[in-house]
Amino acid sequence: MVEADRPGKLFIGGLSPETDEKALDAEFGKYGRIIEVLLMKDRETSKSRGFAFVTFENPADAKAAARDMNGKSLDGKAIKVAQATKPAFESGRRGPLPLLIGNGTLRLLVEVFDQFGCQDLEKADTVEYKWGPVKMLL
DSSP: OOSSOOOOOOESOOOTTTOHHHHHHHHHHSOOOOEEEEEEOTHHHHHHHHEEEEESSHHHHHHHHHHHHHTOEEEEEEOOEEOEOOOOGGGGGSSEEEOOTTTHHHHHHHHHHHHHHHHHHHSEEEEEETTTTEEEEO
């Protein structure tokens, strides 16, 4: 289940690499007082990852901004604007996290297979790994 993070917090996706915090503040500030603009950046390059979060003081202002700005062009790109939500795995879920393939987890998968072997993994639902339990989705 996905739940609202904060009622005044918006997700802004599809951003141009040239769009910065000032541009977001200027564009969305037309709808009301902004508490925070958080442009997500790559850790290594510090370049924009193409999405941001804008938090309004008043949730009604956020709703109006989402309604008006969704699909509009900003710095030459059509943007997606929606109420920010928490992924299901962050919303109070208990137990092991699922092991997903992608973004560097292949190395982790190889380490787990090396440590436990293929036959043991075929029988295992959850494997204890050095940083905690890993749910195997085979």
